[in-house]
Amino acid sequence: MKHIPFILGMLILSAASFSQAEVISIADPRYDVPNSSAGVLRPTQGMSMAAVEQQFGPADQPSSAVGEPPITTWVYSDFIVFFEHNLVLHSVVPH
Numbered sequence: 001m002k003h004i005p006f007i008l009g010m011l012i013l014s015a016a017s018f019s020q021a022e023v024i025s026i027a028d029p030r031y032d033v034p035n036s037s038a039g040v041l042r043p044t045q046g047m048s049m050a051a052v053e054q055q056f057g058p059a060d061q062p063s064s065a066v067g068e069p070p071i072t073t074w075v076y077s078d079f080i081v082f083f084e085h086n087l088v089l090h091s092v093v094p095h
Contacts, residue, residue: 042079042091049086 043052052074053059059074059081066072072083081091 040078040093042076042093043081043088045088045090047088049083052081052088 043056047055049072056076059076061075063073063075069084071089074081074083079091079093082089
């Protein structure tokens, strides 16, 4: 009987420690803008360089291919396009 208050106290303490949780909030690192009329229209993955230039015009700042596989960057006023060989890998809207 002497141990009942001790055991009861230990149970309450252990229940309290389980009921507390640390909440960590991590903001989404992607700056994902919809590729639609509500967002910024930009090239989609798999488009060719010719199709991008036909639809969006010449790039404001085209770069030469770098690395293997060759990666080319075209900078437009509203977005940046990354090509692998001559196909769009990804297009992003800078902050």
